[in-house]
Amino acid sequence: xxxxxxxxxxxxxxxxxxxxxxxxxxxxxxxxxxxxxxxxxxxxxxxxxxxxxxxxxxxxxxxxxxxxxxxxxxxxxxxxxxxxxxxxxxxxxxxxxxxxxxxxxxxxxxxxxxxxxxxxxxxxxxxxxxxxxxxxxxxxxxxxxxxxxxxxxxxxxxxxxxxxxxxxxxxxxxxxxxxxxxxxxxxxxxxxxxxxxxxxxxxxxxxxxxxxx
Amino acid sequence: xxxxxxxxxxxxxxxxxxxxxxxxxxxxxxxxxxxxxxxxxxxxxxxxxxxxxxxxxxxxxxxxxxxxxxxxxxxxxxxxxxxxxxxxxxxxxxxxxxxxxxxxxxxxxxxxxxxxxxxxxxxxxxxxxxxxxxxxxxxxxxxxxxxxxxxxxxxxxxxxxxxxxxxxxxxxxxxxxxxxxxxxxxxxxxxxxxxxxxxxxxxxxxxxxxxxxxxxxxxxxx
Numbered sequence: 001x002x003x004x005x006x007x008x009x010x011x012x013x014x015x016x017x018x019x020x021x022x023x024x025x026x027x028x029x030x031x032x033x034x035x036x037x038x039x040x041x042x043x044x045x046x047x048x049x050x051x052x053x054x055x056x057x058x059x060x061x062x063x064x065x066x067x068x069x070x071x072x073x074x075x076x077x078x079x080x081x082x083x084x085x086x087x088x089x090x091x092x093x094x095x096x097x098x099x100x101x102x103x104x105x106x107x108x109x110x111x112x113x114x115x116x117x118x119x120x121x122x123x124x125x126x127x128x129x130x131x132x133x134x135x136x137x138x139x140x141x142x143x144x145x146x147x148x149x150x151x152x153x154x155x156x157x158x159x160x161x162x163x164x165x166x167x168x169x170x171x172x173x174x175x176x177x178x179x180x181x182x183x184x185x186x187x188x189x190x191x192x193x194x195x196x197x198x199x200x201x202x203x204x205x206x207x208x209x210x211x212x213x
Numbered sequence: 214x215x216x217x218x219x220x221x222x223x224x225x226x227x228x229x230x231x232x233x234x235x236x237x238x239x240x241x242x243x244x245x246x247x248x249x250x251x252x253x254x255x256x257x258x259x260x261x262x263x264x265x266x267x268x269x270x271x272x273x274x275x276x277x278x279x280x281x282x283x284x285x286x287x288x289x290x291x292x293x294x295x296x297x298x299x300x301x302x303x304x305x306x307x308x309x310x311x312x313x314x315x316x317x318x319x320x321x322x323x324x325x326x327x328x329x330x331x332x333x334x335x336x337x338x339x340x341x342x343x344x345x346x347x348x349x350x351x352x353x354x355x356x357x358x359x360x361x362x363x364x365x366x367x368x369x370x371x372x373x374x375x376x377x378x379x380x381x382x383x384x385x386x387x388x389x390x391x392x393x394x395x396x397x398x399x400x401x402x403x404x405x406x407x408x409x410x411x412x413x414x415x416x417x418x419x420x421x422x423x424x425x426x427x428x429x430x431x432x433x434x435x
Binding site: 050051052053054072075076078080082083084085086087088090091095099100102103104105 | 216217220221224227228231232290291292293295296297298299300301302303434435
């Protein structure tokens with residue numbers, strides 16, 4: 001099956017190199033864990049992988065083809081979970097979830113996704129009444145509600161209680177068992193089986209040779 | 214793709230329905246601002262009847278302007294825009310769907326309220342049909358042009374203040390042909406050329422807005 005691959009990626013933001021010469025390979029079923037201090041470019045790398053940002057150097061390849069050649073096809077095969085939860089305050093939990101699921105061609109009745117993050121009892125609650133952790137769980141439920149091959153998770157465990165972190169780890173394990181891949185930026189320990197680690201140094205000078213995990 | 218387009222429209226309509234204050238705001242602004250003119254220019258019926266089409270159009274334009282800031286801002290701030298960009302639905306179509314929903318919740322209520330103002334201004338009701346037809350062709354253009362402005366100012370601080378500066382000059386063609394059509398009808402001249410030109414502006418914007426709006430949104434999300 002196809003590899004998801006980054007080749008000597010460079011990211012420049014505000015005239016400053018965030019990182020340069022960064023490479024990775026993410027095979028099916030693989031988990032890439034991004035570590036590094038604040039500002040080292042973990043979020044930028046995830047946004048690059050999602051196609052929200054364009055690399056200033058290097059390329060991202062899916063099955064040997066640059067993702068820039070077919071951005072919509074790439075968007076269709078990934079879930080990106082950033083710092084924002086995309087929860088509408090006036091829509092109920094179930095309405096919030098079914099909109100995104102339907103937009104991605106997922107299940108019409110996303111009960112399983114609600115169940116996976118223990119949201120079933122909150123299904124009728126409007127988004128504005130949710131706590132930060134509950135909103136995060138709702139955002140995570142989107143991952144289950146519509147299948148996608150690649151999960152890009154930026155600090156997915158922020159605000160989650162202990163039990164929910166366990167549910168997240170289980171969801172990721174399930175996803176990987178089905179051949180899905182995941183890239184996570186995280187500071188807290190997530191229980192993942194044999195992850196590939198990619199450490200981003202805070203100051204990656206461009207003249208360094210390629211960093212390979 | 215079509216179903217995704219409809220989903221976005223349905224979602225925005227549902228959001229508008231749950232937050233009815235936003236839609237009412239535009240209509241109330243429309244009626245209240247127009248109602249100020251008789252106080253400003255005096256209650257002389259002939260004068261009011263003559264300037265009625267112009268007032269209705271200018272006030273409608275300002276009412277649309279008032280509602281533009283929310284068009285993309287809420288989705289931008291809560292991360293929905295990011296998710297829309299990363300959905301299989303092309304962003305161009307998502308922009309078009311959002312503009313259509315905006316028109317349904319802003320432009321259409323204005324058209325519904327326009328006869329009230331026409332009566333208030335003692336406008337010759339023979340011109341009412343043309344006024345409504347011109348608004349039906351012109352208000353979608355206001356939403357479409359405004360959407361580009363709203364998308365362009367997303368990343369900017371105090372973007373809401375920038376929108377009128379960007380958008381108002383671009384509203385001039387719709388204003389000229391919209392008022393022209395109604396005036397022509399009232400004075401017994403041919404209405405068709407004005408309406409055709411309004412339609413032409415609408416068609417151009419139907420193409421320009423999705424492309425320009427989507428490009429601006431991508432830029433804002435980088």
